[in-house]
Amino acid sequence: MYRGRIEKDFNAWISKGMLDPVTAKALLAEYDTRETVFSAGRVLLVLAALLLSAAILLLVAANWEAIPRLFRVAGIVGLIWAFYLAAAACLGRGFKAMGAALLVLATMTFGGAIALIGQMYHLSGDATDALLVWFAAACVAAVAFRSAALAVLCGFLAWAIFGELVIDNDTSFEGNGYIYLVPMLIVIVIALVRYTNAGIARHLAYLLALAWLGWFYIELPEVWVASLLFGAGLVAFLMASIPLSPLYRFAGEAGAAPAFYSFALAVMGLAALHTEVDGLGQEIAIGATTLAVALGGIAIAGRLNGAVRFLGYAVFATETLYLSFVTLGSILGTSGFFLIAGIVVALVAWLVIRLEKRFSSKAAIEGSVA
Amino acid sequence: MSNNPLIRPLFAAILVAVLQTAFLGYMIESRASILRNGVDVVLKTVPVDPRDLLRGDYVILSYDISTIPADKVTGGFPAEPTDAQLSVRLEKQPDGFWGVAEASFSTLAPKEGSVIARSAPFYFYPTPDSPQASLNADYGIERYYVPEGEGKVLEEARNASALSVTARVDDDGRMQIRLIAVDGKPLYEEPLY
Numbered sequence: 377m378y379r380g381r382i383e384k385d386f387n388a389w390i391s392k393g394m395l396d397p398v399t400a401k402a403l404l405a406e407y408d409t410r411e412t413v414f415s416a417g418r419v420l421l422v423l424a425a426l427l428l429s430a431a432i433l434l435l436v437a438a439n440w441e442a443i444p445r446l447f448r449v450a451g452i453v454g455l456i457w458a459f460y461l462a463a464a465a466c467l468g469r470g471f472k473a474m475g476a477a478l479l480v481l482a483t484m485t486f487g488g489a490i491a492l493i494g495q496m497y498h499l500s501g502d503a504t505d506a507l508l509v510w511f512a513a514a515c516v517a518a519v520a521f522r523s524a525a526l527a528v529l530c531g532f533l534a535w536a537i538f539g540e541l542v543i544d545n546d547t548s549f550e551g552n553g554y555i556y557l558v559p560m561l562i563v564i565v566i567a568l569v570r571y572t573n574a575g576i577a578r579h580l581a582y583l584l585a586l587a588w589l590g591w592f593y594i595e596l597p598e599v600w601v602a603s604l605l606f607g608a609g610l611v612a613f614l615m616a617s618i619p620l621s622p623l624y625r626f627a628g629e630a631g632a633a634p635a636f637y638s639f640a641l642a643v644m645g646l647a648a649l650h651t652e653v654d655g656l657g658q659e660i661a662i663g664a665t666t667l668a669v670a671l672g673g674i675a676i677a678g679r680l681n682g683a684v685r686f687l688g689y690a691v692f693a694t695e696t697l698y699l700s701f702v703t704l705g706s707i708l709g710t711s712g713f714f715l716i717a718g719i720v721v722a723l724v725a726w727l728v729i730r731l732e733k734r735f736s737s738k739a740a741i742e743g744s745v746a
Numbered sequence: 747m748s749n750n751p752l753i754r755p756l757f758a759a760i761l762v763a764v765l766q767t768a769f770l771g772y773m774i775e776s777r778a779s780i781l782r783n784g785v786d787v788v789l790k791t792v793p794v795d796p797r798d799l800l801r802g803d804y805v806i807l808s809y810d811i812s813t814i815p816a817d818k819v820t821g822g823f824p825a826e827p828t829d830a831q832l833s834v835r836l837e838k839q840p841d842g843f844w845g846v847a848e849a850s851f852s853t854l855a856p857k858e859g860s861v862i863a864r865s866a867p868f869y870f871y872p873t874p875d876s877p878q879a880s881l882n883a884d885y886g887i888e889r890y891y892v893p894e895g896e897g898k899v900l901e902e903a904r905n906a907s908a909l910s911v912t913a914r915v916d917d918d919g920r921m922q923i924r925l926i927a928v929d930g931k932p933l934y935e936e937p938l939y
Contacts, residue, residue, distance in 0.1 A: 445937070445939065446939050449770070449774065453767050453770060456763055456766055456767065457763045457767070460759035460760075460762055460763045461756070461759050461760075461763070463755070463759060464752070464755035464756045464758065464759035465752070465755075465756075467755040468750075468751045468752030468753075468754075468755045468756065469751075469752070470751075475755070482762075482763075486766045489766070489770055490769075490770070490773070493770055493773050493774060494773070495891050496891070497773070497774060497777050498887075498889055498890050498891055498922075498923055498936075499773065499777060499886070499889075500866075500884070500886045500887065500888050500889040501886075509769060513762070513765065513766055513769070516761075516762060516765060517758075517762045520757075520758035520761055520762050521755060521758045521759075521762075
């Protein structure tokens with residue numbers, strides 16, 4: 377974890393006389409007072425809440441006939457009330473972790489209640505509708521309590537809705553239109569992440585956006601869709617990474633994620649374009665574009681954004697190997713291909729080492745200026 | 747505003763719990779209102795996939811009225827692929843069971859001695875070159891949860907084709923199961939709540 381690494385670095389700097397032990401202690405103390413959403417204890421508590429809610433869901437599935445129906449309804453509604461009120465009591469007294477766990481437990485129980493009532497009363501409802509209601513309830517609760525843990529749960533529920541639509545409902549463009557709700561879910565989750573300060577949950581939203589756009593291309597595998605994905609990704613990436621852009625500061629608040637995921641979208645578009653090209657000329661054109669995008673991405677955002685940098689390296693290496701396989705592979709045969717591959721990887725490695733050195737020396741100069 | 751740190755979370759808890767309770771209540775009540783105000787129709791049924799019976803979770807019920815012959819459809823078929831809902835007129839047949847008299851993609855007018863049921867929404871894809879001989883309609887009464895181990899009775903009844911369901915249909919054409927019977931003898935009777 378970051379706490380451990382920074383302490384190790386501090387000790388090294390203290391032993392070299394670069395940092396005064398008192399300052400180091402003060403810095404660590406400051407770090408420890410910060411409110412972190414994802415400390416190990418909290419994660420374990422939330423996991424415990426998830427296990428308990430799984431137990432409730434299984435109880436539901438067992439269709440316990442021994443208790444009359446209305447008692448069962450009263451019981452599960454009572455559980456929902458008890459969990460929310462207990463969460464409120466914990467949050468009001470400052471037991472934040474326990475409060476978050478109870479909120480997750482309460483909201484999971486609501487999902488179980490929908491299933492239980494559907495089962496007891498033989499309602500042949502649609503699973504997507506049930507998930508949408510559950511998602512809405514989780515969002516309302518996340519806003520009302522300003523709870524980061526519930527924002528994370530909303531992120532997972534948005535994924536569950538997408539999965540249900542794509543896998544179980546085999547959704548299509550002309551279907552009931554639910555699939556077009558997914559972008560809205562993504563916007564809601566990102567808004568919740570910003571409002572509740574739920575950091576890591578934003579990845580769930582961005583990944584869902586990528587998955588949804590990927591689904592779009594799989595449903596409609598046309599050149600223009602692939603080009604659109606590439607173009608949109610590229611524009612979004614530039615908007616997020618060029619300091620002149622009006623969105624630069626806004627994107628910066630969200631850390632490395634906006635630049636990385638828009639870059640990933642551009643790469644996804646390029647990958648789709650690779651399956652569309654026809655003939656050597658186009659192949660080389662798209663290959664050259666891919667290499668340029670990889671290097672451009674590293675040049676523009678690579679210094680500040682490690683994730684973009686490594687995706688750039690990976691794309692560059694894969695594309696070079698792919699190109700050498702397409703152009704030279706058939707001439708040289710398999711062993712020749714491995715020879716070329718070895719040389720290419722060595723060249724990429726050399727390039728990466730040069731770039732990494734440049735970035736760190738640049739950072740050092742800027743650090744000394746500032 | 748009070749400075750008590752308990753006020754805001756407590757308010758949030760009550761708000762959220764009230765909303766969730768209201769939704770669960772709505773789920774139960776929307777079914778109960780159909781059972782309370784609906785008209786009885788007796789339907790011939792077979793459980794499909796007998797493995798479900800023994801697994802003790804739920805039975806998928808298939809009804810005679812689930813299959814609608816294309817020649818019973820009045821008012822024509824949509825020409826374009828579209829989200830559709832069928833309006834189905836049920837009439838009592840000589841054998842006592844209710845059957846499909848006519849069906850339409852638009853709304854049917856009420857008529858003495860018949861009951862109008864609405865199918866669940868489905869996606870209709872026209873195939874003009876090879877028209878379908880029949881349409882499949884769901885009515886929201888296809889699922890029945892049985893307690894573990896009790897599926898055997900239903901399965902034997904299925905083999906003897908003696909299973910019937912009495913459903914209630916409300917004015918909007920929504921249906922709920924009121925009674926499951928074997929050889930006319932009630933097996934499961936559904937209370938309102």
